[in-house]
Amino acid sequence: xxxxxxxxDDGAPxxxxxxxxxxxxxxxxxxxxxxxxxPGDALPSEGQIAARFGVSKPIAREALRDLAAIGVVHGQQxxxxxxxxxxxxxxxxFYRIAVGTNARGMQEAVELxxxxxxxxxxxxxxxxxxxDLDMLDRIVAMLVATRGDIPRWIEADLAFHxxxxxxxxxxxxxxxIEALEPLIREMMGRFNARETRGEREWRETLDRHLxxxxxxxx
Numbered sequence: 001x002x003x004x005x006x007x008x009d010d011g012a013p014x015x016x017x018x019x020x021x022x023x024x025x026x027x028x029x030x031x032x033x034x035x036x037x038x039p040g041d042a043l044p045s046e047g048q049i050a051a052r053f054g055v056s057k058p059i060a061r062e063a064l065r066d067l068a069a070i071g072v073v074h075g076q077q078x079x080x081x082x083x084x085x086x087x088x089x090x091x092x093x094f095y096r097i098a099v100g101t102n103a104r105g106m107q108e109a110v111e112l113x114x115x116x117x118x119x120x121x122x123x124x125x126x127x128x129x130x131x132d133l134d135m136l137d138r139i140v141a142m143l144v145a146t147r148g149d150i151p152r153w154i155e156a157d158l159a160f161h162x163x164x165x166x167x168x169x170x171x172x173x174x175x176x177i178e179a180l181e182p183l184i185r186e187m188m189g190r191f192n193a194r195e196t197r198g199e200r201e202w203r204e205t206l207d208r209h210l211x212x213x214x215x216x217x218x
Contacts, residue, residue, distance in 0.1 A: 005044065005052045021063035024053050028063070032072055032083055039085040043073065086171075091179035099183055106190075109183040116176050117161065124167035125216045132167045133217060139163055140213050147202050154188045160209055164216070 006027070031037040043049070043064070050060040064081050067073035071090040075081035099105035128136075139160050146152035158181055165177040 005049075020055050020059045021066060024049060024055065024060060024063035025066050027053070028067060029070075029072060032086065037083045039083050041083045043081040043083070045080075088175040088178035091175055092182060095179050095183060106183065106187045109180055110187060113161075113177070113180050113184060116173065116180075117164070120165050120168045120170075120173050120177065121212055121216060123170060123173070124164045125218075127169045128167045128216055132163075135163055136160075136167070136213055136216065140210065143206060143209055147206055148197075154185060157188065157209070158185060160213075164212070167216070 028037070028043070037043075044052075046057050046060045046064065049055075049063070050057045053060065055063075064073060064075055068075050068081070071093075072084055072086060073081050074084050095109065099109050124132075139156065142156040143153070143160060146156045161177060161184075162181065165174045168174065
């Protein structure tokens with residue numbers, strides 16, 4: 001058995017836990033975060049997990065389902081469960097459910113990104129490398145070249161914010177930006193589809209991006 005698996009009764013869940021499978025979920029997620037389990041690694045069978053943690057097979061099965069639901073384990077009926085890398089997918093699903101499709105929810109998503117990005121840009125300015133700045137220059141050139149071309153502009157705009165988040169070198173902040181991206185893409189598509197934007201509006205939007213890029217470089 002792998003080192004992260006307990007020895008028999010030593011792994012029995014705390015009786016005070018809300019659910020019997022909580023100790024199983026906690027132990028496996030901790031092993032993933034600490035690198036004992038890596039993306040692609042196979043997990044033991046339900047029976048092995050149940051025996052080692054001192055729980056029933058249905059509880060072990062529920063724990064594996066919970067791990068799949070939060071996006072850290074991938075499993076299919078009749079196949080071994082495998083570890084997935086930690087990424088923004090669980091947050092992306094949460095935001096989609098929380099925001100829904102109404103205008104108020106979309107506006108809240110935009111406001112949240114603006115609050116987060118203020119701090120993200122500050123960290124990016126402190127931590128960026130020469131390679132980061134070279135990539136930033138290429139993305140800024142894409143923004144300049146695609147101004148007025150709505151589909152291409154949206155992709156360049158999202159790439160800009162994604163790269164600024166990467167420069168900040170903070171996984172949790174990067175996950176937040178990535179998780180909000182599908183909603184922001186949808187919002188931008190709606191806005192640009194119903195609004196006629198003149199040259200002044202395009203210039204103002206571009207200038208805001210250029211100002212952020214200049215601040216990061218400086």
